[in-house]
Amino acid sequence: MRNFVPGMPEFAGLRFRWMSKRLCRMGQIFRERDLSMNEYVAALHEIERNATPYNPMPALDAIVADHHATNPKTLSVFIRDCVGGNCFPIDSRVSGQLVKYGLPEDERLLVGLSLAINRNPRQVARMFYELG
């Protein structure tokens, strides 16, 4: 993955430009920091240990900053399934459920609310997804 660079012919079949850009950015991060994916995930784990009620999802914030991402949904899923950090991925199915219950599409707020009622935000997000 460290070898991913812009313009690779293998990217030609991807449906959206952001897909190859994100892959290339990941490769760039690994090269610049001399990290493997395992080490990067371990670093995110370490960052997540600093989570507090006022800073509930530091690992997600870190990877979003690394990727300069404006739409963090994909990165949020990565945090959920690979890092096990606090997050609340919002896709169209989750969005529909949020509308149904009069809740805002605000990932940080939803993570905070989950923690406030002593629930795992990842599990709650999956519930919203599953019934969406």
Place this chain on the structure above:
Amino acid sequence: MPSYLNHFQNFINAKLPSVEDRFTKEDLVAWIQARDNRTPENIVEHLLKRTTNYELRDENEPPSKLHDDLFFMIELNVFRRYRPGVDPVPVHSSQTLVASVETRARIMVAPARSSDMTVRFQTAVSALDLQLGGRSLEDAVVKTSVREWLDGNAEPLAWAMPQGMTEDEWFFVKLCTEPGRRKRKELT
């Protein structure tokens, strides 16, 4: 009234002789399924419609009526008979949002956390818990479906195979290149 709906009043008569008698949705589902071939989901939906302090009881058509004011939820998945004049006034769609929020706040949320948004969120999560019928979506359980997705039940990418990649790398690649496919595979 169709006979199916009579089961709810019959359940009260048979299983809840005292106003203090409690039951879970599993108790009700088992009792009705022994008498009527309905799905657990359908029975739970009817239970929630007949639960006087369930905020979203009127989500489906037709909305609840007075004769549906049968049950009261004490805590998550613990119900008893509704006690008119003792329990809070039932939530009906004709009520204002303010009134129903106050009702929920008294019942379901500790006072220190009874902000409107927290109450609304707690209500939503409680409803989803009930609809999922105890199905676990914990990380360890879902990990299995993620692994199946990674290990090739889905079609492989034409341009990149997993050889030489770690699981997390492969996950990231597939996440970035097949997000729609993952939606269909996850949690099935």
